[in-house]
Amino acid sequence: MEKRDRIADPWGDRTPYAPGDTWPARVDSYLADGVDPATVHWVPSASVLHSNGDALDIAVRDNHIVGVRGRGTDRVNRGRLGPKDLFGWQANSASDRLTRPLIRVDGELVETDWDTAMQRVVQHSSDLLAEHGPSAIGFYTSGQLFLEEYYTLGVIAHGALGTNHLDGNTRLCTATAAAALKESFGCDGQPGSYTDIDHADTIALFGHNVAETQSVLWSRILDRLAGDDPPALLCVDPRYTRVAEYATVHLAPLPGTNLALMNALLHEIVANDWMDREYIDTHTVGFDRLRAQVADYPPEVAERICDIPAADIRAAARLLGSARRLLSTVLQGFYQSHQATAAAVQVNNIHLLRGMLGRPGCGVLQMNGQPTAQNTRECGADGDIAGFRNWANDAHIADLARLWNLDPGQLPHGGPPTHVMKMLDLAEEGSLRMLWVSATNPAVSLPELARVRDILSRAGLFLVVQDIFRTETAELADIVLPAAGWGEKTGTFTNADRTVHLSERAVDPPGEARADLDILLDYARRMDFRDRAGAPLPAWHDAESAFDAWKQCSAGRPCDYTGLTYEKLRGDSGIQWPCNATAPDGTERLYADGKFWSDPDYCESYGKDLITGTPLEPAEYRALNPDGKAIIRSAGYLPPAEQPGDRRPFALITGRTLYHFHTRTKTGRVPQLQAAAPEVWVEISGADAERVGIAEGDQLEVTTARGALRGRARVSGVRPGVLFVPFHYGYWDADGQGHDRAANELTITDWDPVSKQPLFKTAAAALRRVDRGTGPATAPTNTASAPLDDTVPRTAGGAAAQAHSETLSAQEAGG
Ligand SMILES: Nc1nc2c(c(=O)[nH]1)N[C@H]1C(S)=C(S)[C@@H](COP(=O)(O)OP(=O)(O)OC[C@H]3O[C@@H](n4cnc5c(=O)[nH]c(N)nc54)[C@H](O)[C@@H]3O)O[C@H]1N2
Ligand SMILES: Nc1nc2c(c(=O)[nH]1)N[C@H]1C(S)=C(S)[C@@H](COP(=O)(O)OP(=O)(O)OC[C@H]3O[C@@H](n4cnc5c(=O)[nH]c(N)nc54)[C@H](O)[C@@H]3O)O[C@H]1N2
Ligand SMILES: [Mo]
DSSP states (O other): OEEEETTTSTTOSOOOOOTTSOOOOEEEEEEOTTOOGGGOEEEEEEOOSSSSOOEEEEEEETTEEEEEEEOTTOTTTTTOOOHHHHHHGGGGGOTTBOOSOEEEETTEEEEOOHHHHHHHHHHHHHHHHHHHOGGGEEEEEOSSSOHHHHHHHHIIIIIIIOOSOEEEGGGGTTHHHHHHHHHHHSSOOOOOOTTHHHHOSEEEEESOOHHHHSHHHHHHHHHHHHSSSOOEEEEEOSSOOHHHHHOSEEEOOOTTOHHHHHHHHHHHHHHTTOSOHHHHHHHEEOHHHHHHHHTTOOHHHHIIIIISOHHHHHHHHHHHHHOSSEEEEEOHHHHTSTTHHHHHHHHHHHHHHHTOSSBTTBEEEEOOOSTTHHHHHHTTOSSSBGGGBOTTOHHHHHHHHHHHTOOGGGSOOSSSOOOHHHHHHHHHHTOOOEEEEESOOHHHHSSSHHHHHHHHTOTTOEEEEEESBOOTTGGGOSEEEEBOOTTSSOEEEEOTTSEEEEEOOOSOOSTTOBOHHHHHHHHHHHHTOBOTTSOBSSOOOSHHHHHHHHHHHHTTSSSOOTTOOHHHHTSSSOEESOOSSSSTTOOSSSOTTSOOSOOTTTOSOOOBOTTTOOBOOHHHHHHHOTTOOEEOOOOOOOOOSSOOOSSSOEEEEEEOOTTOOTTOTTGGGOHHHHHHSOSOEEEEEHHHHHHHTOOTTOEEEEEOSSOEEEEEEEEESOOTTEEEEESOOOSOOTTSOOOOOOGGGTOOSOBOTTTOOBOTTOEEEEEEEEEOOSSOOOOOSSSTTOBSOTTSOOOOOGGGGEEEEEEOOTTTTTO
């Protein structure tokens, strides 16, 4: 067993492998100081602080979580864990967990009992239903609960109550992933598999800092890079990430110009005939329009728009065009940027033009971010309809009504489910009068926070917040419900490559905290929701019975779970959906047979205009794609609405660092992780720093049309003209002090017309030095925020961050 400081060395030791080989197993583990492994028992789960879905087991002693260990036999991580997996579980036992419901009395939140709190919620719901109907009530949930919880919430909102106002924070996260998949393939569902990394000869990462955001997936790529016959790497990111450092070609476009770049890459692929004509003819519609569209984008045009040399664009296109096994991944650098869906769809188009789908090494991963974002989408808790059904298809709605035994008229489907930015508008206007927020912290994570705070604290909005901590959002609530967290409740979750894991309750929740599922079911019982036959709706009573109900809902749909059971998921590894009688062991890759879920009668969506977002009419779709092929959709570049200019000369982007998760409610309470990145910072390029006279560690003020924040300068490898601010730092801090430093004070109320995902990565900002620094910024040094000044002390975790690693033989790992 090796020991490593996994803060200093987040990816651990290399276990190189060659194309087509099985990724060697390496089991990482971390136990609290002084815990003897012989005294613990292990409870199966998976990682909850990103979408990779690393299988891990929870070490339990005396009803306390005391550590974690990766599972060597699992297909996703082969035992590896990242720093957030290794250390993040400690947040469960933070001393300031919510343990009792809170209720607002005379302006203050005070403790109360469950009966009083729930009675208040039920009274309010009933009054609103009677006076204003279901559209007065909205729900805003998460990508971090369990499948069973989302399905229950979906049935309550869309079915029992009949409101169309149900969305998830997946709107901020993977709405564009879902939209891009629907546009190209007629339906959500990740075509590729993580095992494509084992086979690919070229890996292209589009706006995806995988090294920090799926660190185990990056370990897999690093192991390929260290082995025989390594793949070529393309990185498209304005920052000098670790991915950029290893890239064969790194393109650093100006933020907001992705579509121009993609069109130029496609221009080259078409012009050089790096295409599979037979695949295009047999399996797709729309190629001629794309060819005409990209004809306007020779690399010189993109050079002017994106500010990257045409020669580099040509080099990147050649990598893509000469690949024989191409794996592409896409994430927030596209999804949260200008023309998000239009740009993400062009990545699908590269694969369609090249006929590279459904074969080992040939995959697209329109990535997810959160651990259960896939489930939010499948279960229809986010602006989708359960089972990837089509809200605009009456037969699909009738099918759901049959399943739930409700009158079809009860299910809202006069238009697409309301997205959260729209719900904010409705609350601002006053027609949305109750909002129930679960497992998300919008007072830090939504754009333009001054506006968000204003809306959430309006007297006319009854705000229910269900969380495990007293967050910035909870502070604005009328009722706060204390939830059980990961490790304290049972449920399933599905990662970005469709792998389903079971997470079992390992310990009791603190105090009176209750599983989200139990809270929702309690609400349904108190509201006395019933189906047409008078039976309770939902009819289930615990996680496993909810899972069984979901299986029926998924039957015959793309996300088919009918072949899965809790018992089966207790095996060595997670299993990929669809899993049913024809694919009892799950399905590694979709579309291997060139058949898509895009038949007009079956598809999840008829698609939208990529520029305006206007939904296509059913008849338009049927005319475009009568035989259910893949759809090649194209669009021209438009400049972003907000661009750098004289007053605000910088392009501002926001995002993540390796050591923190989102609004830090968990990672901010974990000593190893908090110490690695304790404070907000502002990244600026060496050239800009010199030009405007800023040095490492200077105190800066960044201002946009929305607001301002202060943070220390980190002079880094980010491209000139761009500032980067991590979005993790809200008002709350472990030091008990309040701070004005959230990136979303700066971001704009604007969204992609197709996916409605907010633009967290396109804004114009001004910069001013407030003070000379007295030392370097405390930003991490071994990530994209690496300083240009190499005298800055290196990020390290010391004795507290020593974790174990053990390399297993193929036999031990069942490989
Ligand atoms: N450590 C850590 N890991 C996480 C999370 C976390 O909070 N912390 N969160 C999880 C979640 S929910 C998500 S959604 C994922 C997100 O994972 P990522 O998408 O990898 O993370 P981000 O930092 O948001 O953005 C990725 C990159 O986009 C680049 N970018 C910004 N603007 C543009 C642009 O206009 N064009 C291009 N091409 N690139 C641009 C940024 O420079 C940044 O490096 O991470 C997941 N994993
Ligand atoms: N500027 C900027 N803003 C962004 C982004 C960006 O890149 N830049 N990224 C966006 C993206 S991709 C995302 S995913 C969002 C994330 O934004 P949020 O969803 O707001 O982030 P989290 O901090 O993960 O919030 C989850 C909340 O759920 C609570 N929680 C955890 N487990 C449970 C549970 O089991 N039950 C309950 N009831 N509560 C629980 C946590 O304490 C926390 O308060 O932020 C978005 N906002
Ligand atoms: Mo996300």
